[in-house]
Amino acid sequence: MSGVRPRMTHLFEQLGLDASEAAIQQFIETHQLNAETTIAEAEFWTEAQRQFIVEKMKSDGSWAIVVDQLNESLHEDSVSR
Template identity: 70%
Template structure:
């Protein structure tokens, strides 16, 4: 059983990305999505990352909240 508490840093670790605060901010800033692009359809995810995100969204559990927060952050520029 995986007892990792869902947090943005843990999400980035699960995705195999740098989970430092500055690295997360830089990733979000440099990977903004257009409004019509779903987070799982972003071109920069590997297939494993895409599947992980889709699974967490579908589970509608604690991880879904964190993935949704990332999704909102990646669409910040699209809502301005």
């Protein structure tokens, strides 16, 4: 996938999750995090998923942007309160 800018669907595929638009939206709606919990600390990840997220956040590249977008989406409820 080199040369292709990662998207949310690519991130979900890499995490081994359903990457359909509906599944991504449902995941985000049902996995909201409180303001104190970082995306990497979320209890719903497997260890492999957690490691992938941490690695991509540290890379500070295209993947980090997509992980950050997911992070923001998973904190929508805590921000709107």
